Amino acid sequence: MSAPRTMLQKVIDLHTVEQRAGELLLYVDYNVVHEGPFYAFDGLAREGRAVMRPAQTLGFADHYVPTVGRELGSAGIADPEARGMVERLQANAERTGIVHFGISHPQQGIMHVVFPELGMAHPGMLIVGSDSHTCTNGAFGALAFGVGASQIKHVLATQTLWFRQPRALRISVDGSLRPGVGAKDLALAIIVRIGMAGGSGAAIEYAGSAVRALPMEARMTLCNMTIEAGARAGLIAPDETTFAYLRGRPHAPQGAAWPEARAFWQTMSTDEGASFESEVVIDGSQVQPMVTWGTSQDEACAVSDVIPDPCAMTDPARRTRAEHALAYMGLAPGTAMKDIAIDRVFIGSCTNARLDDLRDAARVVRGQQARIPAIVVPGSMTVKRAAEAEGLHDVFRSAGFEWREPGCSMCTGANGDLVPAGERCASTSNRNMEGRQGKGSRTHLVSPAMAAATAITGRLADVREMAGA
Amino acid sequence: MDTDELIPHRFLRKPLSAGYGNFLFRDKRYAAGDREDAGFILNQPPYRRAQVLVAGRNFGCGSTREGAVYALRDFGIRCVIAPSFADIFTGNCVQNGVLPVVLPEPAIAALCTLLEQQPGSQVTIDLALQTVRYPDGTLRGFEIEPSRKAQLLEGLDEIGITLKYAAAIARFENRYRTQLPWLAPVKAA
Numbered sequence A: 001m002s003a004p005r006t007m008l009q010k011v012i013d014l015h016t017v018e019q020r021a022g023e024l025l026l027y028v029d030y031n032v033v034h035e036g037p038f039y040a041f042d043g044l045a046r047e048g049r050a051v052m053r054p055a056q057t058l059g060f061a062d063h064y065v066p067t068v069g070r071e072l073g074s075a076g077i078a079d080p081e082a083r084g085m086v087e088r089l090q091a092n093a094e095r096t097g098i099v100h101f102g103i104s105h106p107q108q109g110i111m112h113v114v115f116p117e118l119g120m121a122h123p124g125m126l127i128v129g130s131d132s133h134t135c136t137n138g139a140f141g142a143l144a145f146g147v148g149a150s151q152i153k154h155v156l157a158t159q160t161l162w163f164r165q166p167r168a169l170r171i172s173v174d175g176s177l178r179p180g181v182g183a184k185d186l187a188l189a190i191i192v193r194i195g196m197a198g199g200s201g202a203a204i205e206y207a208g209s210a211v212r213a214l215p216m217e218a219r220m221t222l223c224n225m226t227i228e229a230g231a232r233a234g235l236i237a238p239d240e241t242t243f244a245y246l247r248g249r250p251h252a253p254q255g256a257a258w259p260e261a262r263a264f265w266q267t268m269s270t271d272e273g274a275s276f277e278s279e280v281v282i283d284g285s286q287v288q289p290m291v292t293w294g295t296s297q298d299e300a301c302a303v304s305d306v307i308p309d310p311c312a313m314t315d316p317a318r319r320t321r322a323e324h325a326l327a328y329m330g331l332a333p334g335t336a337m338k339d340i341a342i343d344r345v346f347i348g349s350c351t352n353a354r355l356d357d358l359r360d361a362a363r364v365v366r367g368q369q370a371r372i373p374a375i376v377v378p379g380s381m382t383v384k385r386a387a388e389a390e391g392l393h394d395v396f397r398s399a400g401f402e403w404r405e406p407g408c409s410m411c412t413g414a415n416g417d418l419v420p421a422g423e424r425c426a427s428t429s430n431r432n433m434e435g436r437q438g439k440g441s442r443t444h445l446v447s448p449a450m451a452a453a454t455a456i457t458g459r460l461a462d463v464r465e466m467a468g469a
Numbered sequence B: 001m002d003t004d005e006l007i008p009h010r011f012l013r014k015p016l017s018a019g020y021g022n023f024l025f026r027d028k029r030y031a032a033g034d035r036e037d038a039g040f041i042l043n044q045p046p047y048r049r050a051q052v053l054v055a056g057r058n059f060g061c062g063s064t065r066e067g068a069v070y071a072l073r074d075f076g077i078r079c080v081i082a083p084s085f086a087d088i089f090t091g092n093c094v095q096n097g098v099l100p101v102v103l104p105e106p107a108i109a110a111l112c113t114l115l116e117q118q119p120g121s122q123v124t125i126d127l128a129l130q131t132v133r134y135p136d137g138t139l140r141g142f143e144i145e146p147s148r149k150a151q152l153l154e155g156l157d158e159i160g161i162t163l164k165y166a167a168a169i170a171r172f173e174n175r176y177r178t179q180l181p182w183l184a185p186v187k188a189a
Helices: A007-015 A038-046 A080-096 A111-117 A132-140 A149-158 A183-194 A216-229 A240-246 A257-265 A316-329 A355-365 A381-389 A392-398 A448-457 B067-075 B087-095 B105-117 B146-154 B158-163 B166-179
Strands: A016-020 A023-027 A030-033 A057-060 A099-101 A126-129 A143-146 A160-163 A167-174 A202-207 A233-236 A278-283 A290-292 A300-302 A344-347 A374-376 A424-427 A442-445 B052-054 B079-082 B099-102 B124-126 B131-133 B139-141
Touching: A007 A016, A007 A023, A007 A126, A007 A143, A007 A202, A007 A233, A016 B166, A023 B166, A030 A111, A030 A149, A038 A080, A038 A149, A057 A080, A057 A111, A080 A099, A111 A126, A111 A132, A111 A216, A111 A381, A126 A132, A126 A149, A132 A143, A132 A216, A132 A233, A132 A240, A143 A233, A149 A160, A149 B087, A149 B158, A160 B158, A167 A183, A183 A216, A183 A278, A183 A290, A183 A300, A202 A216, A216 A233, A216 A240, A216 A355, A240 A257, A344 A355, A344 A448, A355 A381, A355 A392, A355 A448, A374 A448, A381 A392, A424 A448, B052 B105, B067 B087, B079 B105, B087 B099, B087 B146
Parallel strands: A030 A057, A030 A126, A057 A099, A126 A143, A167 A202, A167 A278, A202 A233, A344 A374, A344 A424, A424 A442, B052 B079, B079 B099
Antiparallel strands: A016 A023, A023 A160, A290 A300, A290 A442, B124 B131, B131 B139
């Protein structure tokens, strides 16, 4: 009998090509890139090197695509630099033969939405990407993480990556989440608990009854936020929920290959008795709907709480950071979160722009009216079509929300969808750092249902107090 | 200090040939109308020519953007000293000739005190010996993984090294595709 192994170790072992001091050469199943790492393609061309396995790299136009006026494709992008980024990815894809989901592709969308929804992320895979939120794919029991442009170049040229063994951290969420509490709230609660660097050097396995009860899209939300706790990757053991989600998707195994793949995937979970370097246990029933008040994701609290007083923080570095954050956010300690007036709402991003997210938001919005500008940006064309087939776009539009075209949009503002300086945005995205949504922008991270409730009330709202929730 | 503060997203579309140094800490270094903010430390002599940055915990957290390191490098920063770094950022530093040095928080606090007492004083990092020399002569050792040290010292062509394993990669692929036959590569869309 071999020693019991973690899921993380099994994926690493499955992909190890070679070893050298302190590092493993791992084979990469898929490499996913957006418009950003043009440096990698430029460098490869300069060095006269080819892409080794073009069919295993996928390029997505998501960061720089506009969310309105898409009829003309890239030619319709007014900003020449943004247009250049979208067109450069297309040119690099044409030159190197990588798979390209360009601006006019019928399945265009955010890379971390499109890739899994097409059934490309499988349990046991090793997936790297040019974006830190590549860790989203860990929801399938894959080892998935983001790397910089130089390492993307290395993967393009070799289909492998030198990798340092991360420490194994297990976070078990026992019990069950209460009504009105979702994966976004859980993710923020975990970051508050372990800190922004709590996952540093680690791969996190999420376990426990509350995690096993999450549907696939909620698992993607949870794994997506793993990088915000400083961890390389987050994984959830594949189970019936995973298999049911994958079955029949375009790139899932078909026919006789299905039972064979499924049997293999079932062997990828952590063995009984496998050890983790550290363990954290969280009571799922205690998790509240969460909102960030500061400029990092661990500066968050329950929506029913008040902004904490930095003076009461014992760690001096933490206190200084909180004082800076509150000054930037224009907020005072002791303010009730629900008293904070909001200027606009963004529902979208690789964290929260899948069909279930839009359904959660629409349930709150139905029959109500938005008091502040609110935009809904579906994660992909596939999500958009599915939402429209259910009439969700009508629910949002009749409540005064804008219904837009897929892309990263106001999460990072690369396409020009920005929050003006000094304005306060309730956002379903993943980052609230200074200037993230535009210079001087103030971000409050929330779940889709909470964002919808906030749009209706004009203040940070507790979704549990809304009629439709 | 996260990567959005190191370089805001709107500069990640700029050609690398022009240099990214002016984009470093852009929204802190420049006031309205893109005028330098004289109050920001990197706009003051002698810090305009700083080569070593001493920073707080979890430096470089956030996105994968290698532009954050290009901005540091092009500004002239050769080494960042901090109590901890984000994982992806550390990898990006090593790829671009910027040395990340981890020192314990009290050691960094002591260094900051010295630097504040004597503005512009010198800190010397010896990567080969793995030491930091403080302005008062104090020597502090630091740890770095051998492969990262070698890459920084020798500027190795990592792709060239990996391609020496091309036969092993091909053997691996054959075995892997046999073991997991359902993994047909995707066809062009």
